[in-house]
Amino acid sequence: MPDLVTPPTEPLTLSERARAALRGRNLIFVGLMGAGKSAIGRIVAQQLAMPFVDTDAEIERVSRMTIPELFAAYGEAEFRALETRVIERLLKSGPRVVSTGGGAFINERTRAVIRSGGLSLWLRADLDVLWDRVNKRDNRPLLKTENPKQTLENLMHQRYPIYAEADVTVESRDIRKDAMAQEVLAILAALAEEGKAQ
Ligand SMILES: Nc1ncnc2c1ncn2[C@@H]1O[C@H](COP(=O)(O)OP(=O)(O)O)[C@@H](O)[C@H]1O
Ligand SMILES: O=C(O)C1=C[C@@H](OP(=O)(O)O)[C@@H](O)[C@H](O)C1
Numbered sequence: 001m002p003d004l005v006t007p008p009t010e011p012l013t014l015s016e017r018a019r020a021a022l023r024g025r026n027l028i029f030v031g032l033m034g035a036g037k038s039a040i041g042r043i044v045a046q047q048l049a050m051p052f053v054d055t056d057a058e059i060e061r062v063s064r065m066t067i068p069e070l071f072a073a074y075g076e077a078e079f080r081a082l083e084t085r086v087i088e089r090l091l092k093s094g095p096r097v098v099s100t101g102g103g104a105f106i107n108e109r110t111r112a113v114i115r116s117g118g119l120s121l122w123l124r125a126d127l128d129v130l131w132d133r134v135n136k137r138d139n140r141p142l143l144k145t146e147n148p149k150q151t152l153e154n155l156m157h158q159r160y161p162i163y164a165e166a167d168v169t170v171e172s173r174d175i176r177k178d179a180m181a182q183e184v185l186a187i188l189a190a191l192a193e194e195g196k197a198q
């Protein structure tokens, strides 16, 4: 007689549980410059076995210009319009993990596109963590001011109430990037299980 007892199923991995929270939707990282959207988004995508796109890199690819060149040549308003179009296209052809530039979710149109395009995740960080990270590079045109740390702090005050509208908030801490990515997965998995990731 063959054994008709169903074998026990393997427990789901953390990545599988996190992916369940997305229910086939895009995962969109938002937050201020230096929060780790680009770096952590890439690792999370690998873990979820989903394609990854960084919107700044995509904007640079399609325009064949760098972000500082785009700001210098066309100004912030034009950059935002291009950013909205690029994000809309990427989200429509998903599901992917998408890391946005810091100002994307602040723009009303882009925010609406992100809201309807998937699960938004705010990587939230303190000023000192952000400053420590952005200070090392000079590729962020908005920080080319007399006092860039003060500018970053002003942006925090302006933007944090808006980032808070994201579906999920994760504290971006000063820990290894792979550990940070694991935290993101664990929070997504917990959401799926609580049935909160609507
Ligand atoms: N958890 C982390 N620990 C250490 N360094 C980090 C961490 N997250 C990001 N970084 C580094 O900080 C810098 C800014 O991160 P990035 O992903 O570009 O931020 P964002 O895209 O949000 O502006 C990069 O050099 C990145 O490697
Ligand atoms: O905060 C912003 O308005 C910006 C953030 C940058 O992306 P990161 O947040 O990935 O640095 C980039 O899109 C551009 O310099 C503008």
Ligand SMILES: [Mg+2]
Residues within 6 Å of the ligand: 037, 038, 039, 054, 056, 099, 100, 101
């Ligand atoms: Mg980035």
